Amino acid sequence: MGRQPCCDKIGLKRGPWTIEEDHKLMNFILNNGIHCWRMVPKLAGLLRCGKSCRLRWINYLRPDLKRGGFTETEEDQIIQLHSRLGNRWSKIAAHFPGRTDNEVKNHWNTRIKKRLKLLGLDPVTHKPIEQKEQNNDRSMTTHQPMSAEGYEENMGIKSLESDATEEMPKTEIKIEENKVIWDDTTELINNYELLCSNLDLGSWMNQETNTSTSSYSSSSFSLDDSSHLSMGESPNLQEISLQQWIDSMDPILSWDSFNPLEQDLFFLENRP
DNA sequence: AACAATTCCAACCGCGTCCAT
DNA sequence: CATGGACGCGGTTGGAATTGT
Numbered sequence: 517m518g519r520q521p522c523c524d525k526i527g528l529k530r531g532p533w534t535i536e537e538d539h540k541l542m543n544f545i546l547n548n549g550i551h552c553w554r555m556v557p558k559l560a561g562l563l564r565c566g567k568s569c570r571l572r573w574i575n576y577l578r579p580d581l582k583r584g585g586f587t588e589t590e591e592d593q594i595i596q597l598h599s600r601l602g603n604r605w606s607k608i609a610a611h612f613p614g615r616t617d618n619e620v621k622n623h624w625n626t627r628i629k630k631r632l633k634l635l636g637l638d639p640v641t642h643k644p645i646e647q648k649e650q651n652n653d654r655s656m657t658t659h660q661p662m663s664a665e666g667y668e669e670n671m672g673i674k675s676l677e678s679d680a681t682e683e684m685p686k687t688e689i690k691i692e693e694n695k696v697i698w699d700d701t702t703e704l705i706n707n708y709e710l711l712c713s714n715l716d717l718g719s720w721m722n723q724e725t726n727t728s729t730s731s732y733s734s735s736s737f738s739l740d741d742s743s744h745l746s747m748g749e750s751p752n753l754q755e756i757s758l759q760q761w762i763d764s765m766d767p768i769l770s771w772d773s774f775n776p777l778e779q780d781l782f783f784l785e786n787r788p
Numbered sequence: 789a790a791c792a793a794t795t796c797c798a799a800c801c802g803c804g805t806c807c808a809t
Numbered sequence: 810c811a812t813g814g815a816c817g818c819g820g821t822t823g824g825a826a827t828t829g830t
Contacts, residue, residue, distance in 0.1 A: 531823090532798070554815065570816075571799065606818060617818070622797050625820095 529563040533572055537562055541569055542577050575616045582614025586623050594620060594628060599642040 529537075544560035550573075553566035562569060586594070590612060597608045605617035605624075612620065629639040638645050 530800075532825095552815080566815085567801095567817095568799075574817095575798070603819065618798075621819075626796055 527563065528565055528568075530568070533576075537564070538572070538577060541572060545573060545577075575618050580614055581616070582612075586615075590615075591623075591628060594624060595632070595642075598624065598628075 533541075540560050540562055541556070544556065548559070550556065553570045556562075556566055556569045557564045560569070564572075593611065594608060597611060601607050603621075605621040609615050609617040609620045624639075632639045632642070633645075636645050637643065
């Protein structure tokens with residue numbers, strides 16, 4: 517079946533969003549909520565397609581977005597999650613409250629990928645690049661395959677069990693009568709884990725990120741305190757005061773010409 | 789200072805999936 | 810069951826910002 521375009525595109529604006537457009541979209545959503553993205557631009561008085569509005573809201577305007585660079589802990593977690601979930605950015609981003617799939621994806625493509633390559637790891641397979649050619653020579657692996665429990669413990673990702681089993685079909689873990697049978701991918705992950713421990717990836721990354729993240733953490737709103745949360749813990753929105761959020765938006769949006777939203781945003785503070 | 793190269797990220801595009809009819 | 814519309818996802822791109830020469 518031929519798929520219709522999401523909008524006729526005729527007379528619709530494209531490219532970077534202006535402050536006015538941001539104001540209109542934010543104002544509309546905060547006052548009316550989202551029922552149908554297709555209708556949002558019409559009702560909000562925007563010459564954009566619904567898809568574009570959705571993207572802008574999700575990736576930039578959403579009040580619960582966490583801004584600023586990724587911490588080294590987050591980067592480590594992304595690497596771990598990617599090794600299990602692959603390029604399923606939305607699934608990975610779901611483990612980082614306030615982060616978008618686009619953000620995670622961009623960070624992966626621009627930074628983490630390079631780091632892994634520098635470490636001699638294939639960003640796709642998380643396997644040492646040299647070993648690729650020796651793929652068929654299983655005798656090259658000298659270490660004993662780690663047990664499922666040992667691996668989880670070592671990687672510190674026990675909380676991700678459900679993802680690993682439900683969402684990564686290639687890494688099927690078959691549990692039969694308390695026996696865990698790992699497929700080939702398990703070995704790749706084990707190799708990766710071994711290499712990381714050998715190379716002391718953590719401390720190396722510490723050095724790297726300490727220098728690289730400092731530059732952008734200063735300019736934008738950072739909920740760094742909440743970034744210390746372990747995966748799965750979401751920062752309590754109620755703890756992020758409205759004023760904090762508004763302050764954070766100030767450098768981005770000109771609030772002078774914006775309708776007072778304090779009453780409109782009340783629901784944010786009282787969210788369950 | 790001027791230009792080139794590189795990096796980074798917001799935004800777009802097209803496809804898959806879900807759901808209502 | 811088939812069809813069509815809307816949303817969500819992942820890949821890609823354009824261009825601004827930054828860095829190097």
